[in-house]
Amino acid sequence: MxxxxxxxxxxxxxxxxxxxxxxxxxxxxxxxxxxxNAGRALPTMLNHLTVAYYGNPTPLHQVASISTADARTLTIQPWEQATIPHIEKAIAESQLGFSTRNDGRMILVTLPPPxxxxxxxxxxxxxxxxxxxxxxxxxxxxxxxxxxxxxxxxxxxxxxxxxxxxxxxxxxxxxxxxxxxxxxxxxxxxxxx
Structure with a gap:
């Protein structure tokens, strides 16, 4: 039909x-x-963090480059070395449970296993x-x-x-x-x- x-x-x-x-x-x-997030490191995990940059709250991704080193580690390469303590402080205050260490040039962020x-x-x-x-x-x-x-x-x-x-x-x-x-x-x- x-x-x-x-x-x-x-x-x-x-x-x-x-x-x-x-x-x-x-x-x-x-x-x-x-x-x-299933416990794997993703650069976007830190997008919401703000850093005191010259006294102004600034998104982390605007003051540093964030990349993945391995499944549980992020690397943060700040544009200015003077911001390293501010970045570490922002991560510590975020209560995400991430541990940080720096070598004077970059910060390594380690995620705990869930x-x-x-x-x-x-x-x-x-x-x-x-x-x-x-x-x-x-x-x-x-x-x-x-x-x-x-x-x-x-x-x-x-x-x-x-x-x-x-x-x-x-x-x-x-x-x-x-x-x-x-x-x-x-x-x-x-x-x-």
Whole structure:
């Protein structure tokens, strides 16, 4: 049976839009997981720190170069050697639990290995982020399903809407599976000693 082509294009546009929205939700989950530190040194871990630079609070990354030396060590190369004590003080006052030492030119920041309790709390946080993303995807499915039903009121046959709803459900299931896979990988990463 042939359907009105503009209606079919409209349904496909809605499905494409749903996929883009679900992809954004998945991307948000990826970003949220990336921000959760599993005890590995990342230069971005110190982005929120401010240093007293000539009496003004200045973001650390504006007074020094931060890089990763290994999985548990960051190196901070200040632009001016006189800022080393201020940087060490900012790290100590941050209560991040990092130890620092300097050789007069740069600061080495060592991260302690996370405790079992800390890893378990990180897993809870990860599961919470995954659930938030799954809820967003299910809400998108609900919203686009309502949009498809509204299209049916405009004269599109019910079987065409049912096929579109099936595609929407398959899309939803695919993105939820992707989030679950991401969750499994991140959980294993966090729990690894």
């Amino acid at each position: 042939l359907y009105n082509l503009p209606f079919m294009e409209l349904i496909q546009q809605h499905l494409d839009e749903a996929e883009r929205s679900m992809d954004k939700a998945y991307g948000h989950a990826q970003d949220a997981f990336a921000k959760i 405790s079992e309790e800390r890893r378990k709390s990180l897993v809870k946080l990860i599961k919470n982020e995954a659930e938030k993303s799954r809820v967003v995807i299910r809400n998108l499915r609900r919203d686009y399903k309502e949009i498809l039903k509204a299209t049916q009121k405009d004269g599109l046959p019910e079987d065409a809407i049912k096929r579109a709803e099936k595609k929407l459900q398959d899309l939803t299931d695919g993105y939820i599976d992707k989030i679950n896979h991401l969750l499994t990988l991140k959980e294993a990463d966090v729990m690894a000693v």
